Amino acid sequence: MTDARQVIDNEVKSNDVVLFMKGTPQFPMCGFSSQVVQILNYLGVPYKGVNVLEDEGIRQGIKDYSNWPTIPQLYVKGEFIGGCDITREMFQAGELQQLFTEKGIKVEQSA
DSSP: OHHHHHHHHHHHHHOSEEEEESBOSSSBSSHHHHHHHHHHHHHTOOOEEEEGGGOHHHHHHHHHHHTOOSSOEEEETTEEEEOHHHHHHHHHHTHHHHHHHHTTOOOOOOO
């Protein structure tokens, strides 16, 4: 589990936006992961997707790391933002776009 924690910590700290998800950004394997991918793609925000289905250590490790029981999990500049519901609510309220802007991450919202 220590190795998984180190991998997670490295991903969170070395990527401005990282999404721990089931599947990949190109092929999400659950509806919740798919919703967050759609939001990030809509906003045109560059991000890294980490497929938790490829490694059970990462899959459990990310839940322990964030003390959050579900996947997907979105991190921005090392900060845990939340899962699908929180991300969607923030997006709908314009708060997610504002967060990206405040953190210096360019948003190129689709028309």
